[in-house]
Amino acid sequence: MSIRDVLMRGDFALTPSEEKIVRLLLTDYPTSGLGTASSLARRAGVSDPTVVRLVVKLGYDGFPDFQAKLLAEVEARLHSPLLMMEAKRPTGAEDSAILAYLGSVGAALEKSVSLTPLQSYERAARLLMEAKGEAVMLGGRFSRHIASMFAGYMLQFRPGVRDLGTLSAQAFDTLADLGRRDVLVVFDYRRYQFDVIDYTRQAAARDVRIVLFTDQWLSPIADLAEVTIVSPLEVASPYDTLAPAIAQMEALVAHIVSTLSDGARERIEKLEEVRHANAVTLDSAGPEETGARRMPGPKSVQSKSVQSKSVKQDQKA
DSSP, X not given: OOHHHHHHXXXXXXXXXXXXXXXXXXXXXXXXXXXXXXXXXXXXXXXXXXXXXXXXXTTOSSHHHHHHHHHHHHHHHTOOHHHHTTTTOOOSOHHHHHHHHHHHHHHHHHHHHHHSOHHHHHHHHHHHHHOSSOEXXXXXXXXXXXXXXXXXHHHHHOSOEEEOOSOOHHHHHGGGGOOTTOXXXXXXXXXXXXXXXXXXXXXXXXXXXXEEEEETTOOGGGGTOSEEEEEOOOOSSSSOOOHHHHHXXXXXXXXXXHTOOHHHHXXXXXXXXXXXXXXXXXXXXXXXXXXXXXXOOHHHHHHHHHHHHHHHHHHHO
């Protein structure tokens, strides 16, 4: 359990002074806890012993123990593949490295079940399907691909879906059109991106409602989100996995499908009619279905060649 999770637990009987400290720690998390106990007490307007009593009440041996665990959490958030290369270097045969990796991904998927309450998925679904404005998708360097996949799903269920893709100056211009009727879905995993955070903060300032997909260390965007869906990232590789994140996104889609209204189902039917009329996908192997899109096979090419020779012979005769 992260220190943020400990601070947010509701089963502690806190004094008003202790509540001030917790509020300060959460408001400027994790930076507010990285100084001395005296500086934290001064900023919260309480005494030094109050800070010490609080961290002991929360289950730590003292302020040094609390701060050591906080620093370890910060370090984990900032890990890059380069830093983890030696620590997670595969050992043994190549096939064992493959099996170890796949096994670790399976374990991460299982862990993802317990990191986010089902109510969070349900609330995210309601926000997306009941929003009167746009549903906007945003992600980072790798996670934007999950955002794009999610946009593809959501387009089938409702109009007004926008995938921002790679953020640019033009993408930031879209903020001018967003407001309280819109929902922004953000995928942000360590190491968190400044441009994604900046866009989301500006959207939140315009009263846009935020749904966040992130990791167990929590993107700074978590402070702005109405709903946060948490994914484990660490596997037997220097690179974090996004497999649980994709599964969580698809789980949200599955929940939306299970609650679709007749209007949403009619939209899917209309989209299928459009795709069928334009031969967008290969829905049948029959020539009557794909004739407009089929390339001539060897037999048809040979047939045309024979016909051409026959015409030429007739012309000579």
